[in-house]
Amino acid sequence: MxxxxxxxxxxxxxxxxxxxxxxxxxxxxxxxxxxxxxxxxxxxxxxxxxxxxxxxxxxxxxxxxxxxxxxxxxxxxxxxxxxxxxxxxxxxxxxxxxxxxxxxxxxxxxxxxxxxxxxxxxxxxxxxxxxxxxxxxxxxxxxxxxxxxxxxxxxxRKKGVEIPVLADRIHPHYGVFSPVRGEYVDLVARTPLPTLEKAFDIGTGTGVLAAVLAKRGVKKIVATDSDPRALACATENLKRMGYDAQVKVVQADLFPEGRAPLVICNPPWVPARPASPIEYAVFDPDSRMLLGFLNGLAAHLSPGGEGWLILSDFAEHLGLRTRESLLAAIDQAGLKLVGREDIKPRHPKSTDANDPLHAARAKEVTSLWRLQAR
Incomplete structure (x- = not known):
């Protein structure tokens, strides 16, 4: 960069x-x-x-x-x-x-x-x-x-970030989003799995969600990312934790080839223009990754499979996206909602009344949307 x-x-x-x-x-x-x-x-x-x-x-x-x-x-x-x-x-x-x-x-x-x-x-x-x-x-x-x-x-990178559900640490590289907000990790750890056979982890970053799936017993996982730093980071973390036999890390813009009965994605949550390349982990201009995942999901799901979209409603409280537009995007992608798991954030800013965006952060909910092809 x-x-x-x-x-x-x-x-x-x-x-x-x-x-x-x-x-x-x-x-x-x-x-x-x-x-x-x-x-x-x-x-x-x-x-x-x-x-x-x-x-x-x-x-x-x-x-x-x-x-x-x-x-x-x-x-x-x-x-x-x-x-x-x-x-x-x-x-x-x-x-x-x-x-x-x-x-x-x-x-x-x-x-x-x-x-x-x-x-x-x-x-x-x-x-x-x-x-x-x-x-x-x-x-x-x-x-x-x-x-x-x-x-x-x-x-x-040396110290790592403690991930309780893994009973281990994830070591983020410079420029790769660190899993310091653990609520989205907890959602993937607690939501009932539709399969133990195979899963895709889209935009793997540090590899933390692929590691959670591997620890839960998913036999084969393909983790993708387009950023060379993220690919190196995920590969290093998964190998150190002993999950490299279960998880294959590949470079791809969103989806790998083929289909899987479980496809998960945790895209950047705020549809705004990044001010620098490093901010692409947080900001998703024009909801490119979100819409790319939704629009390509049906073609990469095995029959009866589930897509898990992990997304905060922070952008909705800011007026940057509406719940109606999200539901419309799911429908237009040929998908249906079969369940949703919610969790409140635990990060310090959610309780900091001096934060300029506190009113939005106080209402924030992170959700795991379980989707299937119609």
């Missing part, structure tokens, strides 16, 4: 062109100035708001403190008053975009071996290699905000 653009740095001996790294596909800043430990947070914030990036050449820990101080200044900006949840969502997305743009202006240099040539810099070579690939020897520049995200993702 990293862009292959370059950025021009102001050096004492003349401009220097190096590789620009951005997993969010953000274009390189056009204006760059050198910053060090003498720069105040107010001055840094003002320059960032004006579109000038700050290439840090001082102490790394001071750069982190500067970013934290700039974050506090961003958060002081008052929220726009919204007249509806849909408008609140749009304002929230605008604020997130502005926040990312401003805070992304603090830049950190990387040597060709992924070391950081700053005082008190952490060891990041392994984290960078996991995200950017093998060392090429090219010097580069990355935003401090992205670099801290890489470090955090590397720690999550």
């Amino acid at each position: 990293t862009t292959s653009a370059t950025i021009t740095l102001p050096e004492d001996d003349g401009p220097r062109v190096v590789l620009w790294r951005s997993e969010a596909a953000v274009p390189p800043p056009k204006r760059v100035t050198i910053a060090d430990d003498r720069l105040t947070a107010d001055a840094a914030y003002r320059l960032a708001c004006e579109g000038t990036a700050l290439l840090y050449r001082g102490d790394f820990q001071n750069a982190r403190q500067l970013l934290q101080a700039m974050t506090r200044r961003v958060e002081r900006n008052p929220r726009k008053a919204a007249t509806s949840l849909k408008e609140a969502f749009n304002f929230h997305r605008q604020a997130q975009s502005q926040r990312a743009r401003v805070l992304g202006m603090v830049l950190i240099p990387l040597e060709g071996d992924y070391t950081i040539p700053l005082r008190r810099a952490p060891e990041v070579r392994e984290a960078c290699a996991e995200t950017y690939g093998a060392v090429t020897g090219e010097a580069s520049v990355v935003s401090l905000r992205e670099l801290l995200g890489l470090i955090g993702a590397h720690e999550w």
Whole structure:
């Protein structure tokens, strides 16, 4: 996902062109100035708001403190008053975009071996290699905000996410949606299985739902994804848990070849445009994956088989999708509803009254829709 653009740095001996790294596909800043430990947070914030990036050449820990101080200044900006949840969502997305743009202006240099040539810099070579690939020897520049995200993702990958129904941990890779919201996993773990013979897991991500099916005794599972990182992540997780004999991970845009008596899919829940490639795990523009799954399901179900659609109604509360449009899409795909399992979310934002979208989150229900071909 990293862009292959370059950025021009102001050096004492003349401009220097190096590789620009951005997993969010953000274009390189056009204006760059050198910053060090003498720069105040107010001055840094003002320059960032004006579109000038700050290439840090001082102490790394001071750069982190500067970013934290700039974050506090961003958060002081008052929220726009919204007249509806849909408008609140749009304002929230605008604020997130502005926040990312401003805070992304603090830049950190990387040597060709992924070391950081700053005082008190952490060891990041392994984290960078996991995200950017093998060392090429090219010097580069990355935003401090992205670099801290890489470090955090590397720690999550090592530590893993505890999945109680598996009695094991899933280790998410950078850019692959982490199963921190466990309610959808619980739905797949508790809903009666129509078969133990075969299943398809569409958009497997970390492989967590394929692992749940395997643990429940499904003999043969084909797990698909179109993202190379997700494929590598799922393959690694399933092999480590000992399910690689039951689960075959394949690259596909939605469905693999053939039919199965059980086909499951947990598409992104919000039909909105992602602001970056990484957000495709959360946002489904024009409901592409949702409609693709529904419209292709009947052709990939064995006679009498079930399709399991795992979907939150969060988008409905935001006014981004209606229940009527979902039911119409199911009907138009030649499908019928034979059952539904519901569960309330348990994540911290569902009870955070200060969250700008709290009114929608408080009403949210995640459902497993059991569908059959008509």
